[in-house]
Amino acid sequence: MKYCKSCLATDLRPNASFNDAGVCIACQYHSDEVPNNSSNEKIRLLRQWIEELKKRNGRKSYNKHYDCIVGVSGGKDSTRQAHWVRDRLGMNPLLVCGAYPPKQMTEIGGDNLANLIDMGFDIEVVCPAPRTAAHLSLESFRKFGNVCKSTEMALFAVVPKIAIEKKIPFIFWGENPALQVGDSATLGENEFDGSNLRNLNTLVEGGKSWMSSVSNSAHLKFYEYPDFYLMKKFGINIVYLGPAWDDWSNDENSVYASLQGLQVRPYDTDSTGDISGASMLDEEFTNINMMLKYYKFGFGRATDTVNERIRSGIMNRSEAIEIVERYDGVCDDYIIKKYCDYVEISVSTFWEISNKYVNKDLFSVKRGSRPEKKFKVGEDFD
Ligand SMILES: [Zn+2]
Structure with a gap:
């Protein structure tokens, strides 16, 4: 096991990538960032990227009301993202939340979701069938040593599904996993491009067939990420906000979200x-x-x-x-x-x-x- 020379990332992380000097891609990215006035410049680049995607989408017929979706959990990042998209980008988001089954969701989680609804956004909350969710969790624990694999698959899949269903062209996520934690399989055309989010290790490892041993019912549809061609056909674009945001970090987001009524676990x-x-x-x-x-x-x-x-x-x-x-x-x-x-x-x-x-x-x-x-x-x- 080798450590990054600059931080404590190890080369055992799936899809880790170190340069010749032994530095991880997340550290390389941070040291390459333009320091001066980077925030305004990055927001300009983000807007430019959104315009470029609109051009590429051409004249598809889209939802008349919402121009984007923000995937939310009720946690600190999503509270901030929802505000940012509305207030800084001037867009009109529909918030989509793939919720946990009641036995899994915490009291604080429920309160925070309620807090987000109180802030005046339109929000769509979708929850998987609880028995299937528990069975899939156990199966993914047995097969992959991962108790959250199926839950994460559901949370990631539900957002593009609703985008397709409602014909909403943009999906905003917060962090770019390639740049924040070093999952190089998710790298896209540029730092905002989330079209390869589908390659996230937790979503692709082991394929999908393992789920059919638990259930072959319609419940499994909930866990399937829409395929590349379907996303393309409907002109659905995934965009990361994190890189355009000079103070995007776990710590900053918690402070911001706490001030907006988010409860933390002190x-x-x-x-x-x-x-x-x-x-x-x-x-x-x-x-x-x-x-x-x-x-x-x-x-x-x-x-x-x-x-x-x-x-x-x-x-x-x-x-x-x-x-x-x-x-x-x-x-x-x-x-x-x-x-x-x-x-x-x-x-x-x-x-x-x-x-x-x-x-x-x-x-x-x-x-x-x-x-x-x-x-x-x-x-x-x-
Ligand atoms: Zn590093």
């Missing part, structure tokens, strides 16, 4: 490992996935958060190492128990499945206790 870092206190507010099982990711690849959510802080210059690498040593992979037993109840397995079955996915080069696995890491954060290891 003093719970020791059970969730979430050092920002504001990510994944709407449900708790993502915390399990962050832990599983850590056991598979040697890095977790704390790493992603500190990397952003290193790139924006508010934290140095050694401070970051200390935080990552403490919080990567943290996930309290109560969250695991809650998940086990949701998918109807025992806690010992949970660990049996989890341990199969632990990278045994990086961790030692013992029965009855959690895997123990062999490496030191920030130091190359083999």
Whole structure:
């Protein structure tokens, strides 16, 4: 396992790409950014890109009322995106939320969604059939060591589906995963171009056939991302806002969204490992996935958060190492128990499945206790 020379990204991340100097693509991108007045310039480039896409779309007949969709969860990023698209870009968005089934959604998540509706946007909330959702989650846990794969597939798929159905030409997402966390498979024509979002590792890994062993019903339609040609036929474009936004970061977005009434999860870092206190507010099982990711690849959510802080210059690498040593992979037993109840397995079955996915080069696995890491954060290891 090799670390980026500048941040704490490792080469074990799926689709990671380092240059000859050993620097990850996210760090390269940040050091290439134009520093002066970059925000106005980037907004101009974003508008230019939107105009270019309109030209390419030609004269299709589109929705008369909404010119774009913002995919929302009720979390910090989406609150800010919705406002930005309306107020800075002057567009008229329909918000689309792929909601979690009631047993998965948290109290805070429900409140935050209500808060977003209160802000005066039109919003369409779609929720998958709960039993199928739970069965698919368990199956993706067994098959991929990932408890959220199907949920993410649903959340990503529902937005372009509604765009097609309602003939709405633009979909705005926040971060560009290639530039923010280094998933190079999603790179597009430029930093705003989201047409390759469909290649996101979590959406394509393992294909779709694994789902049919759980259910072959119409419920599975919900999880299918519309194919490339369908998107093209209807002229649906995906655009990332993050690059046009000079203060786009997890931290800035939480502050902004809190001021707009978003509730965060303040003093719970020791059970969730979430050092920002504001990510994944709407449900708790993502915390399990962050832990599983850590056991598979040697890095977790704390790493992603500190990397952003290193790139924006508010934290140095050694401070970051200390935080990552403490919080990567943290996930309290109560969250695991809650998940086990949701998918109807025992806690010992949970660990049996989890341990199969632990990278045994990086961790030692013992029965009855959690895997123990062999490496030191920030130091190359083999
Ligand atoms: Zn880096």
